Amino acid sequence: MFSSSLGKKYLMALTGLVLIGFVFVHMAGNLQVLAGQAQINAYAHSLQSLPWFILWGSRLFLLASVVIHAWTAYSLIIENRKARPDKNEVEVTKRAGWTSLKMGLTGSILLAFIVFHLLHFTIRTIYPEYAEMTTTVGSTGDVEIHDAFSMILAGFKHDIISIFYVVAMFLLCRHLAHGFSSVFQSIGLRSEAWQGKLDLIASGYAWLIFAGFSIIPLSVLAQKHGLYEFYDPSFFASEASEKINTSNLLNNES
């Protein structure tokens, strides 16, 4: 089924469709951070307390989708290079644009982003202290859960990291715009009558995902730089006081 050239395209389309669905759920879930600490922490806790086979089953399913999607893409790219070994003296296009021509590049950067993102917020090896962030909930205040809210705010207070996230989401937007409309073509569920509408849906979806994801790092940066208050200012006040403390220390030393 998946050995022929068309079979590989089916694999690309089906794994792509899984990931297209996932980014929406992930985005909708993450947007709860805007509703405040209690909301996002309860959501994060409910995900982490899913039965182990559902939690790990979903994680493995998503991981397998990414691996198959990337592996098939690279094998297709190698085949395509072999099929067209000599370049034209003049390389031009009539219809193809940057978005469709650079799927390999945007995909590769996204793959690197996914690895970074998992190490940043899921496995937490980049900043191991994120794992120590906890908060207590419950009527008696004795249930200790992971403080996802503080972790997200701490994670996005770094300008460089936040900008990298926004750039990655823009590349995801471009990757989705071509990828989502190609899904229908690759599995054969498209006709000329639908083509324009499907391209529009794919483009709209891509920009929605970009906006939904980017607002989180951008809102943290905006508040950090005093542009707008999205979150409880006390989470930013502590950082400001830390800075004062450090400067005091420096003054004392001198």
Add this chain to the structure above:
Amino acid sequence: MKLTLKIWRQTGPTENGSFESHVLDDVSEDSSFLEMLDQLNEQLLKQGNEPIAFDHDCREGICGTCSLTINGYAHGPENSTTTCQLHMRKFNDGETVTIEPFRAKAFPVVRDLIVDRSAFDRIIQSGGFISVRTGSAPDGNSIPISKVDADKAMDAAACIGCGACVASCKNASAMLFTSAKAAHLNLLPQGQAEKDARVLNMVSTMDDSGFGNCRNYGECSAACPKDISLDYIAKLNRDHAKAKIKEIFS
């Protein structure tokens, strides 16, 4: 008009090719691109040089023999046009025109601008036919066909097999050609008996011939002199998936 022509020269399939520049004077705006090359060849012969080898036959835009990548575009920059129907009035006086062969691993260069497109013949041989009892002609209206299907099949059958789709594809994919040839027969009642085998065999031959994979750029359809729609590629994908699933469960 006066043109500088930068043309690919290659003495044989195993030789390395390179570009050669020629200046051609007094080119009529009313001549076709191939007539302009004829004029250049006459000039080369008078100078005692080897003329440039290029493919051509009907010169009416219906046989699919002419090729050439002109300034990077298969069959030149005009839409819905074969090289033989491209006129010199579309170029400017003093312009440098780059002429290359259709480039793909599956289309090896025979000489200069001539490429071997027999990979297309092999795809047709593996499924571009219907098995019928020969003999007296059947009655004209004995098989009812809807107008919609007949039109779609006719649009697919408009493919002249020139290979511009492969040449314009950055991955040298033959999906537009294969899909048009498969759809032409798959849409008609006469083609139903061999529908699944046709799709599986043609795709398999296409893969074995060394063509690349479709990445939905749409360059093939944009370059096609007969405006074959990308819908046929979607249909090939659909028919192939159905045939594969049937094969697995049979």
